Amino acid sequence: MDSTNWMDRRFETGARYLARLTSRRSFLTRLGTLLVGAASIPLLPMSRAAAQAADAGFREPDIDGDAGDPMNCNYWRYCSIDGFMSPCCGGSASSCPPGTEMSAVTWIGTCQNPADGNDYLISYNDCCGKSPCGQCFCNNNEDDMPVYVTGRSNNINWCLAHSTTAYHSTVALVLGRADG
Amino acid sequence: MISRTWLAGLAIGITATPGFAQEFDAFGRSEVLPEPERDWMFVDYSLVDVTDDRYLGLIGVAETFSPAAIEFSPDGSSLFALETFYTRGNRGDRTDTVTIFDTVTLGVAGEVVIPAKRALALIVKGALALTDNGRFLGVFNLTPATSISVVDIEAGTFVGEISTPGCSLVFSGGDLRYLMICANGDLLTVTVDEVGREVSKERTESFFDPEIDPLREAGVRFGDEWLFVSFDGTMHSVDVAGEIPRIGESWSLLSEADREENWRITGRQPLAVHEQSGRLYVLARQSEEPLDDPADWDGTEIWAFDLATRERVQRLEARPELEEGGGPGGAIGSTSGDGTSNIQVTQGDEPLLVAVSDTGISVRHALNGDYLHERLENAPASGWLSLRIR
Numbered sequence: 001m002d003s004t005n006w007m008d009r010r011f012e013t014g015a016r017y018l019a020r021l022t023s024r025r026s027f028l029t030r031l032g033t034l035l036v037g038a039a040s041i042p043l044l045p046m047s048r049a050a051a052q053a054a055d056a057g058f059r060e061p062d063i064d065g066d067a068g069d070p071m072n073c074n075y076w077r078y079c080s081i082d083g084f085m086s087p088c089c090g091g092s093a094s095s096c097p098p099g100t101e102m103s104a105v106t107w108i109g110t111c112q113n114p115a116d117g118n119d120y121l122i123s124y125n126d127c128c129g130k131s132p133c134g135q136c137f138c139n140n141n142e143d144d145m146p147v148y149v150t151g152r153s154n155n156i157n158w159c160l161a162h163s164t165t166a167y168h169s170t171v172a173l174v175l176g177r178a179d180g
Numbered sequence: 181m182i183s184r185t186w187l188a189g190l191a192i193g194i195t196a197t198p199g200f201a202q203e204f205d206a207f208g209r210s211e212v213l214p215e216p217e218r219d220w221m222f223v224d225y226s227l228v229d230v231t232d233d234r235y236l237g238l239i240g241v242a243e244t245f246s247p248a249a250i251e252f253s254p255d256g257s258s259l260f261a262l263e264t265f266y267t268r269g270n271r272g273d274r275t276d277t278v279t280i281f282d283t284v285t286l287g288v289a290g291e292v293v294i295p296a297k298r299a300l301a302l303i304v305k306g307a308l309a310l311t312d313n314g315r316f317l318g319v320f321n322l323t324p325a326t327s328i329s330v331v332d333i334e335a336g337t338f339v340g341e342i343s344t345p346g347c348s349l350v351f352s353g354g355d356l357r358y359l360m361i362c363a364n365g366d367l368l369t370v371t372v373d374e375v376g377r378e379v380s381k382e383r384t385e386s387f388f389d390p391e392i393d394p395l396r397e398a399g400v401r402f403g404d405e406w407l408f409v410s411f412d413g414t415m416h417s418v419d420v421a422g423e424i425p426r427i428g429e430s431w432s433l434l435s436e437a438d439r440e441e442n443w444r445i446t447g448r449q450p451l452a453v454h455e456q457s458g459r460l461y462v463l464a465r466q467s468e469e470p471l472d473d474p475a476d477w478d479g480t481e482i483w484a485f486d487l488a489t490r491e492r493v494q495r496l497e498a499r500p501e502l503e504e505g506g507g508p509g510g511a512i513g514s515t516s517g518d519g520t521s522n523i524q525v526t527q528g529d530e531p532l533l534v535a536v537s538d539t540g541i542s543v544r545h546a547l548n549g550d551y552l553h554e555r556l557e558n559a560p561a562s563g564w565l566s567l568r569i570r
Contacts, residue, residue, distance in 0.1 A: 105324050146395065147302075148348035148349055148361040149363045150348060150363065156300070156302075157300040157301060160324065163274075164271040166270040
């Protein structure tokens with residue numbers, strides 16, 4: 001794949017993904033119906049989009065402690081990701097694929113871990129220095145902000161501070177509790 | 181045995197027009213464009229005649245690390261684009277340029293090397309801005325420190341860099357001024373002198389509150405005003421005519437009834453203005469939930485507002501009911517793939533409304549909504565729509 005098309009890929013694959021799935025918030029809607037007694041249920045409105053996704057055969061990820069499935073776009077850490085998921089590209093949710101460099105600066109989101117119900121700060125670092133991975137595109141935008149709120153925008157190539165800005169993939173690091 | 185060649189020659193002899201003599205082509209000829217017309221529109225870097233459904237040519241921008249952000253000289257003779265190069269393809273030393281294209285030959289007319297800092301982000305509006313006097317091109321830098329690089333178009337030189345901490349994107353704010361949007365919702369005014377050097381920077385506080393209702397980046401120009409729409413459908417304006425940019429009264433595109441029906445303003449290129457009639461066209465769709473990023477969701481309707489009265493005067497289906505859609509993912513600008521992502525309107529007496537949809541690019545008469553082309557056959561499937569002539 002041509003490295004110059006990283007952004008096209010973000011748009012293209014994201015568009016296909018959007019067409020099939022709905023937002024993380026919709027996912028939480030469905031999840032909320034599963035977590036009997038969860039305090040968040042009253043806060044989560046039912047959505048037509050969610051119903052449509054369910055009709056299309058949407059598969060709930062297996063939630064078991066922190067594990068979940070890091071190769072699934074609905075993995076809890078990915079609530080504000082916009083890029084190719086590193087585990088599909090030879091890395092993990094917290095490490096970059098071989099031969100790439102983790103971006104030093106990045107955008108920060110807040111995601112809820114369904115295993116314990118706590119909110120965590122997530123750092124979405126891009127993996128830099130190679131052509132786009134092209135595997136497992138994931139575009140969730142929970143609390144994504146426009147580019148002028150720089151540190152909370154996922155519409156930026158965060159390899160921008162590196163000597164080479166080629167975008168390859170993205171990790172989601174848990175930095176700590178959002179409320180602590 | 182009679183050879184096939186002989187038979188073929190006989191056949192040609194029978195069918196050829198008496199006296200016909202094939203002329204030979206001259207080698208090496210390239211087209212140049214005639215006088216530009218108002219219905220010429222760039223779809224990303226491709227120039228298309230949207231009336232005749234004709235592909236006119238391509239601006240040869242080498243690298244597309246960000247969407248097709250372009251600016252035109254006031255007389256329309258030059259087009260400015262941003263390019264990024266590495267000495268080894270996707271690695272090595274980085275060079276950023278402002279590249280100047282001739283809009284008649286569509287060839288490169290010049291380039292100015294700028295600091296290798298330009299923002300590599302999914303933005304079109306705000307990536308670069310030409311001052312209203314047509315002389316100084318500002319380029320938004322993000323390293324992630326924010327600044328603008330100023331290029332003197334007349335002299336063909338890089339003038340300098342202006343630090344703009346906390347403020348991003350760049351819009352023209354008059355003859356010698358830029359506007360930028362700050363992370364806390366302030367508006368930054370950057371003034372330059374007659375040679376493009378920084379004179380002053382001033383913040384206008386509380387233009388909006390990004391924590392409550394952020395502005396979309398994709399602003400549009402209407403005369404001396406910049407118009408921006410918020411995530412929640414509120415229009416904000418900045419008038420740059422006076423000595424100090426003046427923030428206008430904000431107003432909502434959504435009535436109470438619209439809100440009850442969960443209408444929201446969406447699309448990657450959600451706004452377009454027809455100057456002469458003062459009509460603002462916007463993309464809208466229904467969603468019960470607020471959308472985390474409205475740019476990712478196509479509009480299902482196009483609404484037109486009279487900017488003088490702020491009344492909605494027109495309501496159109498966003499795209500034709502074509503059975504065979506192109507589907508999402510054609511190129512830049514594709515989004516949820518179930519409606520229209522980008523709109524633009526040509527200027528003049530008979531404006532055309534051009535829309536990028538999952539079914540391709542449609543063209544209709546803006547004032548009555550009648551289709552001229554339900555789908556352009558000789559145009560890219562999608563892309564950012566830029567006017568060749570305002």
